[in-house]
Amino acid sequence: MTLTIDTTLGVIKVVSQFKISRRLKKKIEESLKLAVDETKAVDELLEKIGKDIPWADTPRGSLVAYMTGQSFTQKKMSEMSGIPQGHISQMVNGKRSIGPAVAKKLGRAFRVDYHKFL
Numbered sequence: 730m731t732l733t734i735d736t737t738l739g740v741i742k743v744v745s746q747f748k749i750s751r752r753l754k755k756k757i758e759e760s761l762k763l764a765v766d767e768t769k770a771v772d773e774l775l776e777k778i779g780k781d782i783p784w785a786d787t788p789r790g791s792l793v794a795y796m797t798g799q800s801f802t803q804k805k806m807s808e809m810s811g812i813p814q815g816h817i818s819q820m821v822n823g824k825r826s827i828g829p830a831v832a833k834k835l836g837r838a839f840r841v842d843y844h845k846f847l
Contacts, residue, residue: 734758764840788827788846792820795839810838 732743732754741761749757784790796806803821807814812834819825827835827846836843 732757734761736762784823788832789820789823791845792817792827792835795835795841795845796821799839806838810834 730745730747730749732745732749734741734743734757743757743761782790795801796803801809803814803817806812806817810817812831816825816831820827820831829843829847832843832846835846
C-alpha cells in the first residue's frame with residue numbers, strides 16, 4: 730500500500746508492506762505534515778537571524794534555531810537527545826563544538842538530517 734501525502738515542501742510517498750487502517754493513515758499524514766511544517770519554520774528562522782547574528786550559519790546557530798523553533802529548553806533537549814544538559818549549554822554558548830556523534834543525536838532528536846549540525 731502506498732500513501733501519497735501533500736506537504737508544503739512537496740509530495741511524500743510512504744510505502745507499507747501491510748494494509749493501513751484509515752485512522753493510522755490519518756495519523757501518519759498529520760505527523761508528516763507537522764514535521765515538514767516545523768522543519769520549514771526552523772529553516773526560515775535560520776535565514777532571518779543569519780543576517781543579524783554572525784554565527785547563525787554555524788552548527789551552533791542550527792542548534793539554537795532548532796531549539797527555538799521547537800520551544801525546547803536545554804533540559805528538554807537533554808532529555809530528547811541523551812546529551813548532558815551541561816554539554817548542551819556549552820554548545821549553545823559556543824564553548825563546545827558539535828562533533829559527528831553529537832550531531833547524529835541532535836538529528837535524531839529533531840528528526841532532521843544530522844549534517845545540519847556539522
